[in-house]
Amino acid sequence: MSPRRITADANPLRDPRDKRLPRIAGPCSMVMFGVTGDLARRKLMPAIYDLANRGLLPPGFSLVGFARRDWADQDFGKIVYEAVKEHARTPFREEVWRSLSEGIRFVPGSFDDDAAFDLLAATVAELDEQRGTGGNHAFYLSIPPGSFATVCQQLERCGLSSPAHGAWRRVVIEKPFGHDLESARELNAIVENVFPADSVFRIDHYLGKETVQNLLALRFANTMFEPVWNNRYVDHVQITMAEDIGIGGRAGYYDGIGAARDVIQNHLLQLLALTAMEEPVSFDAHNVRLEKEKVLSAVQLPHDLATGTARGQYSAGWQGGERVVGYLEEDGVAADSRTETYAALRLDVDSRRWAGVPFYLRTGKRLGKRVTEIAVVFTRAPHLPFADTATEELGQNAVVIRVQPDEGVTLRFGAKVPGAQMEVRDVSMDFGYGRSFTESSPEAYERLILDVLLGEPPLFPRHEEVEQSWRILDPIEKYWASKGRTPDQYVAGGWGPASADDLMHRDGREWRLP
Numbered sequence: 001m002s003p004r005r006i007t008a009d010a011n012p013l014r015d016p017r018d019k020r021l022p023r024i025a026g027p028c029s030m031v032m033f034g035v036t037g038d039l040a041r042r043k044l045m046p047a048i049y050d051l052a053n054r055g056l057l058p059p060g061f062s063l064v065g066f067a068r069r070d071w072a073d074q075d076f077g078k079i080v081y082e083a084v085k086e087h088a089r090t091p092f093r094e095e096v097w098r099s100l101s102e103g104i105r106f107v108p109g110s111f112d113d114d115a116a117f118d119l120l121a122a123t124v125a126e127l128d129e130q131r132g133t134g135g136n137h138a139f140y141l142s143i144p145p146g147s148f149a150t151v152c153q154q155l156e157r158c159g160l161s162s163p164a165h166g167a168w169r170r171v172v173i174e175k176p177f178g179h180d181l182e183s184a185r186e187l188n189a190i191v192e193n194v195f196p197a198d199s200v201f202r203i204d205h206y207l208g209k210e211t212v213q214n215l216l217a218l219r220f221a222n223t224m225f226e227p228v229w230n231n232r233y234v235d236h237v238q239i240t241m242a243e244d245i246g247i248g249g250r251a252g253y254y255d256g257i258g259a260a261r262d263v264i265q266n267h268l269l270q271l272l273a274l275t276a277m278e279e280p281v282s283f284d285a286h287n288v289r290l291e292k293e294k295v296l297s298a299v300q301l302p303h304d305l306a307t308g309t310a311r312g313q314y315s316a317g318w319q320g321g322e323r324v325v326g327y328l329e330e331d332g333v334a335a336d337s338r339t340e341t342y343a344a345l346r347l348d349v350d351s352r353r354w355a356g357v358p359f360y361l362r363t364g365k366r367l368g369k370r371v372t373e374i375a376v377v378f379t380r381a382p383h384l385p386f387a388d389t390a391t392e393e394l395g396q397n398a399v400v401i402r403v404q405p406d407e408g409v410t411l412r413f414g415a416k417v418p419g420a421q422m423e424v425r426d427v428s429m430d431f432g433y434g435r436s437f438t439e440s441s442p443e444a445y446e447r448l449i450l451d452v453l454l455g456e457p458p459l460f461p462r463h464e465e466v467e468q469s470w471r472i473l474d475p476i477e478k479y480w481a482s483k484g485r486t487p488d489q490y491v492a493g494g495w496g497p498a499s500a501d502d503l504m505h506r507d508g509r510e511w512r513l514p
Helices: 038-053 073-087 094-101 114-130 145-157 181-192 210-220 258-276 285-298 444-454 463-483 498-505
Strands: 029-033 062-067 104-108 137-141 169-174 200-203 234-242 309-315 317-319 322-324 342-349 358-364 371-378 398-404 408-416 424-432 488-491
Touching: 029 038, 029 114, 038 073, 038 094, 038 444, 062 073, 062 114, 073 094, 073 104, 104 114, 114 145, 137 145, 145 169, 145 181, 181 463, 200 444, 200 463, 210 258, 210 398, 234 258, 258 285, 258 309, 258 342, 258 358, 258 371, 258 463, 285 463, 309 463, 309 498, 342 498, 358 498, 488 498
Parallel strands: 029 062, 029 137, 062 104, 137 169, 169 200, 234 358, 309 488
Antiparallel strands: 234 371, 309 342, 317 322, 342 358, 371 398, 398 408, 408 424
């Protein structure tokens, strides 16, 4: 019997469709602006090392830092090394670091310094020649939005925004994407005047989390959920992002911005869109974005913003066994600040699938625990063939997608209590990533940076989504500003102001206690 001949098509190791094969970026570099910031040190630099450690970056990958510092290449290399040692997710390996450090460069200068950007262009050209980066370069703008225009114009002036034939140039920008609809449109015009829309990657790190992506798998890869994912069976949806910390040293950014602009406009409305979207034709960037945009365009505000929204501000209290100060006592916060640290609102999605199903969004600082979750709460059974006493402790069925910190999915349903009597109570069936998979979840920035280098943008919102989000939030912000009132106070360590509970009670519902 002759040996079986294995062809390229039959060999899964050679089949590009085999999802077990890792996605490895091609020749490229990343130029990082804002390398002295906390985000670069705690998240971006460690994520790049972790990608290298997992073998997902090309051998010649290079990292260029740009900042107003009198550093040489080795000085910046030391900064990256210290960040990696302190914050990397994967174990430190000397050989990986040695290979990565060979491609580290630094360019000193300010954003309005033409000579500095000319030097940057020369450095990038040198990397193409010495490291084989192939003219492929991503520019990460971890800087305040007010500097985007200057940096983009400088990149255009010195030719860095225009790739040679067959190469690519991409720009990555961090939130906030403006502070209202008008500023968002101005910002989008500035960036997309220099880079094509498909080359602009707007980072929302929540969209890089495993569980957020698993929401799409949960809905569209299983037959048990999608048939009941509609207004015939769903009573309401709660989307929560709670933090147990205060503003820390971010008063300069946070005061005047507030919880709604900081979290609801981007993170929570993106989670709403993913929860409510229709099944896309495919999971390429265009079709996923199209379905999210449809949802956001169908979102309707409460008829009465006074009763359909709530805002709060934390006061002094106890958190983790320690006495903490209130928001107005935080360093850098004005004593008469009206910035909210808690925001909640009811939204409706005006579509055939979701008509009549309220979506409740809430976020806040100094709350009872750190948690982000999407809870899809189902209607009660129309008839229960049990005595009333048998179901006194039975609540509503729910699917809860936990985004952080313990990523996973929980199903809540009724089950009989062991014993001679018929008694039904809520029980939970829990799936956790850490218990079900041997490989730990990568950090969100690992996934997102790799997607930038690969040019795969489904997880990145386009300007249409950003503008739709501001369309939703702007009227609420204007209403709050018109009232000129200090937000309702809530004690640190609690779950928000009484007005947020009232918002739910008016609809005959209650907030989940995560």
